Amino acid sequence: MSALADALSSALGTDAEFDRSPHPSSVIRCTVPREKFAEAAGILKKAYALLAAEWAADETLLGRGFSVFACYRWGKEYLIVRSELPAEDPRFPSLTRKYLPAYRFERQIQSLMGVNPSDHPDMRPWIKLEDWPEDAFPLRKSFDGSKPLPRVDGEYQWSRAEGEGVYEIPVGPVHAGIIEPGHFRFQAVGEMVVNLEERLGYVHKGIEKRFESLSWEEGVKLAGRVSGDTTVAHAIAYCMALESMTGCSVPERAHWMRALLLERERIANHLGDIGGICNDAAFAFMLYQLSRLREVMLRTNDRLFGHRLIMDRVVPGGVGVDIDGPGKTEILSELNLIAKDFERLVQIYDDNPSLEDRVRDTGILTPRKAREICAVGIVARASGLNLDCRIFHPFPPYDRYHELELGVPVMITGDVHARTRVRIQEVRESIRITRWILDNMPGGAIASPFERPSPDTAGFAAVEGWRGEIIYWTQAGLQGEINRCMVRDPSSLNWIGLEQAIPGNIVPDFPLCNKSFNQSYSGHDL
Amino acid sequence: MIKILRQIFRTGIVTEPLHPGVDAGIRMSGRDLDETVRKRFRGSLTIRQVDAGSCNGCELEIHAINNSYYNCERFGIHFAASPRFADLLLVTGPVSRNMEIALRRTFDATPPPKMVVACGDCAIDGGVFRGGYAVMDGIANVIPVDCSIAGCPPPPDKILAALLQMTGQGKS
Numbered sequence: 267m268s269a270l271a272d273a274l275s276s277a278l279g280t281d282a283e284f285d286r287s288p289h290p291s292s293v294i295r296c297t298v299p300r301e302k303f304a305e306a307a308g309i310l311k312k313a314y315a316l317l318a319a320e321w322a323a324d325e326t327l328l329g330r331g332f333s334v335f336a337c338y339r340w341g342k343e344y345l346i347v348r349s350e351l352p353a354e355d356p357r358f359p360s361l362t363r364k365y366l367p368a369y370r371f372e373r374q375i376q377s378l379m380g381v382n383p384s385d386h387p388d389m390r391p392w393i394k395l396e397d398w399p400e401d402a403f404p405l406r407k408s409f410d411g412s413k414p415l416p417r418v419d420g421e422y423q424w425s426r427a428e429g430e431g432v433y434e435i436p437v438g439p440v441h442a443g444i445i446e447p448g449h450f451r452f453q454a455v456g457e458m459v460v461n462l463e464e465r466l467g468y469v470h471k472g473i474e475k476r477f478e479s480l481s482w483e484e485g486v487k488l489a490g491r492v493s494g495d496t497t498v499a500h501a502i503a504y505c506m507a508l509e510s511m512t513g514c515s516v517p518e519r520a521h522w523m524r525a526l527l528l529e530r531e532r533i534a535n536h537l538g539d540i541g542g543i544c545n546d547a548a549f550a551f552m553l554y555q556l557s558r559l560r561e562v563m564l565r566t567n568d569r570l571f572g573h574r575l576i577m578d579r580v581v582p583g584g585v586g587v588d589i590d591g592p593g594k595t596e597i598l599s600e601l602n603l604i605a606k607d608f609e610r611l612v613q614i615y616d617d618n619p620s621l622e623d624r625v626r627d628t629g630i631l632t633p634r635k636a637r638e639i640c641a642v643g644i645v646a647r648a649s650g651l652n653l654d655c656r657i658f659h660p661f662p663p664y665d666r667y668h669e670l671e672l673g674v675p676v677m678i679t680g681d682v683h684a685r686t687r688v689r690i691q692e693v694r695e696s697i698r699i700t701r702w703i704l705d706n707m708p709g710g711a712i713a714s715p716f717e718r719p720s721p722d723t724a725g726f727a728a729v730e731g732w733r734g735e736i737i738y739w740t741q742a743g744l745q746g747e748i749n750r751c752m753v754r755d756p757s758s759l760n761w762i763g764l765e766q767a768i769p770g771n772i773v774p775d776f777p778l779c780n781k782s783f784n785q786s787y788s789g790h791d792l
Numbered sequence: 793m794i795k796i797l798r799q800i801f802r803t804g805i806v807t808e809p810l811h812p813g814v815d816a817g818i819r820m821s822g823r824d825l826d827e828t829v830r831k832r833f834r835g836s837l838t839i840r841q842v843d844a845g846s847c848n849g850c851e852l853e854i855h856a857i858n859n860s861y862y863n864c865e866r867f868g869i870h871f872a873a874s875p876r877f878a879d880l881l882l883v884t885g886p887v888s889r890n891m892e893i894a895l896r897r898t899f900d901a902t903p904p905p906k907m908v909v910a911c912g913d914c915a916i917d918g919g920v921f922r923g924g925y926a927v928m929d930g931i932a933n934v935i936p937v938d939c940s941i942a943g944c945p946p947p948p949d950k951i952l953a954a955l956l957q958m959t960g961q962g963k964s
Contacts, residue, residue, distance in 0.1 A: 395890050404925055411925045415889065439894050442873030444841045444851050447891060468890045469845045472926035488920050494849025494945065538852075551796055557859035558806060564856070574947060575849060607799075614795050788847045791888075 268294060270338060270345045273313040274306060282306070290510035292659070293337075293344040293726040300334075300349040304359035307336060307347075311364055315340040316640040318728075319737050319754040320361065320371035322381040324407045325350075327743055328722050332356045332381050335752075336368075337726075337737065342658045344728065346739075351381060360386040367640045367759050378474075379405040393467035393791055396420030404475050405750075411475045425463050427453035432460065435773065439468040446787035454773055462768040462776075464761060470791040477751035482508055482718065483582060485748060489738075490577050492753055493789035498524075498531040499731030500789075501580035504751075506661065506727035507738035508582050511719035517711040520584030521662040526703050527576050527585070529696040532732040534563045536689040536696075537608075539784050543686050544615065546778040547624035555611055559604050566600050584713025594704050605697050612690055625683040629779030631767040632680055643734015645760045645783060648688045649680035655730035663703060670699060680767075682782040692732075718746050733757065733786065755789030807863040810953060833879050833907075833959045836868040840878035840902065844895045844934075845888030845927065849945040850912040854882065856948040857955075864952055875901040880958075883935075886914040886921045887928035899935045907958060910940040911951065919944060 271294050274282045281302055285295035298306050307317070315338040322334045331353035337346045351358055360383035361368035372383040373392035380403035391398070397417045403409055427434075432455055439447035447468040453461045473492055477485055489504035490497040502524050509516060541556030564574040571579050571587045579587045589597075615621065631641070633650030646653045654674045656664040663670065675691035677684035719725070719742040728737050734756030743749035764783045768776060841854055857864045864870070872878050875898045887895060899908070910931040913919040918929035931937050941954045 409925075412923060413925065414928075415925055439891065440842055440875075440898055444854050444871060446843045446846070446848055446851065447894065468894070469843070469885065469888050470890055470926050471845055471886065471888050471921045472924040473921070476921060476924050491847040491849070491920055491944075494847035495852055497849070538855075551800075554860055555799065555803065557856070558803065558861065561856060561859050561861050568947070575852065575945070577849070577944065610795070610799055614799065617795065786848060788845075791890075 268343045268345070270294065270310055270313055270315055270340055270343050271296065273309055274345070274347075277309045278302060278306065287723075289513050289723065290507075290726045291513070292510060292728075293346055295346050295348065295724075297348045297350070300351055300358050303334065303336070303347065303349040304361055304364065307361045307364045310338045310345070310347075313340065315345070316637070317361070317365040317367055318344065318640070318642075318735070319739070319752070319758075320368050320375065321739065321752045321754075322375045322379045322405075323741055323750040323752070324379065324405060325749070326353055326407050327749065332379070334358045334375070334381060335739070336361060337739070344659070344726070346726070356381040357384050358382075359384055362386055365640065366638050367762060370758065370762065379403055390423060393470050395467055396422045404472060409475075411472065411479070422465065424451055425461065427460050429455075431455050448787050450776075452773060452776070457772040457774070459768050459771055459773055459776070462765050464765055466761065466787060467791050469788045473792040474751060474753060478748050480748060482748060483716070485751065486580065486582060487578055489753070490580070492792065493755055493757075493786040494575065494577075495535055496531065496731045496733060496736070496755070496786065496789065497575055497577045498527045498580060499729050499736050500753075500755075501578075502528060503727045503729040503731075503736045503738045504740075505580055505582045506729060507725040507740045508716075508719070509725070510727055511723050511725035511740065511742060512717040514583060514717050515714060516584055517714055518662060518708045519710045520712045520714075522703055522707045523585040523588065523712060524580060524661070525663055526589070526700060526707075527571070527579060528729075528731070529700045529703070530563065530567065531576065533604075533693050533696045533700075534560050535732045536693045537563070539781070540615075540686055540689050540693075542781045542784070543625070543682065543778065544621060546781045547621055549618065549621050552611060552615065555607070559607055562600060562604060566596060570596065581713060583716040584711070586713070588712050589704075589707075597704060598701065601697050601700060605694075608693060615686075615690075622683070624775075624778060625686060625782075626681060628682045628775050629767045629771055629782060630679070630681045631763050633678055635766050636680065636763065639762045639766065640759055641763050642759055643730070643756045644685055644688050644692070644732075645756075645763050646734065647675060648677050648684035650676060650678040652676050653735070655728050655735050659728050661729075663706070669706075670702060672699060682778055685782040721746050731756065733784070734760065753789075753792060755786055757785035757787075757790040760785050761790055806860045807866065808861055810949065810956070831960065832905075837955065837959055838870060838872045838877055838879050839882050839955075840872050840875045840880070840898065841882045841884070842895060842898050843884050844891045844915070844931065845885030845921075846912060846914065847885075850884035850915075853945045853948050854884070854911065854951060857952045862948050862952050864955070867952075867956060869952075869955055875899075876903065878902050878906070880907040880909060880955075882909050882911055883931045884911045884915050886918040887931055887934050889926045889928065892928055892934055895931075895934055907938045908935055909954070909958065910937045912946060913942060913944040916940045916942060
């Protein structure tokens, strides 16, 4: 047994009913009566668990009502607590007072699934904007997803600040740059921000509903477009969740190829981000230099894998691309070039006091707050949380700890500088392990036949994308089709971190802070 | 400072001539652009990029036309922060329902004469998101489109070639 499961079974006794079926083996599953749903969260919080995700599923086609799920993580363990809710009265006790990030998850559950968290402090809709009909719950099976929704009148209640000299700055959804849309509302006094409220949902495309109309094989293409910058990691997470449903064994070489693509995606995005952060501190030199290195990587991707961002190259059962001797040599020489130039640029970053003046002590997310919002990925690691699925929840080759010796950088200052520094360190580490992967990659097949999942089974996967942990939870319906595919991008948790980091900073520093978080709008809005 | 200068000289000029073989693969819509309008924009084109629900893939590639390899500024193409300064709207995504109004307003805020380019497969017809309850299945269903660039996402050389072709600068 695990620490989390032990804590739960000793406190709840027979009320905690553990699912003993062999798949998915990577997560412990437990069902509790719905009155105990919040109590279970309290018990797990005392056992130091962090909330990783919360979602609901419509199981009416499976002959049940709704189910609500909460996924917790502690060290290497993942545990999913589930409660069944009757279709005619889908209510469950809210977790928001125990776990802060449940605040948005539950608003989202209410808005899109129509399952109601009781005792939730703020029931304004989330993702669903004010002009949606209130009773439209797109994730329900009874909802017809093929026709557009009518628009109705409505108003969003913004949080307000009042007092002498307090003014408000609304920004978005169309921003002043080549970035995704979202709305930010600042309350400021002079230059200092008193409060920031985010409203997201502008790029909501109904991805989770869309999955339900696709076959498992088609789904991977959509998963690769949940967030275009993280296409490899999302595709891997989707495929691994699917493979976990059947216990399908993926060839060793396919795993290694996935890791290779994943690390390339991490390096390319980090290079772009470090440049972007410097550019937002008015140091354009770094942006142009690092975009050049990024472009070199994307071109190698195009030559070797046939796509600059490596979309659609991960498939259920394995991968669709392989690498040969000349390809390996090409990557190695490309990495030598990048590593050399990168080190020179890091030196320039470190030497530049005017840059340091902007990035240090700006946009601080304290370790305490990071823990409270259950941050993941680079944001968590810059704020003292040592989390990385490549260590705590590895797939091959990451499970070879002693040979790989993967170093995970952790900083405690939680400012823009820390988030940049974590990225710098990760680029170095990813370059090193890419070389190691290329030198040690086993031979063999790159894909195994994909098996269809059996009816009413579930799958789970957690993968460390470049932003952080990505979670997929999949459920098969009665014909073995997709009944539900839950996507949790790291942004769902980390956007709250941005909101917490901004107050106390000056308004002109917002773009810099935002870039240092660089969360996905599309991955959050789905 | 000396390190910065050294790095600049070491890098040299990496900007490439636009590859003559690049087929922009653009589709012009029926809306015929006045030749004088095209001429006016030649050598000075200000773009406002609008993400109307894309996955961020197209944005990455649009960013890339700014990098030193493609260097769109040499053709007088640059990006503006406000639609009020823009000659051309470069729109990505299938138009999510939640962005429809914002996109219309951005279009209205852009002074005429203006051009609209739909960038990427989902901007053309909804792509992988087509047919959902929350998408409008393409830019042309919301605002008039002059030209579209296929690809998921279209690579930067293709985007740049299409922009040049629109203003009559490219090799047609």
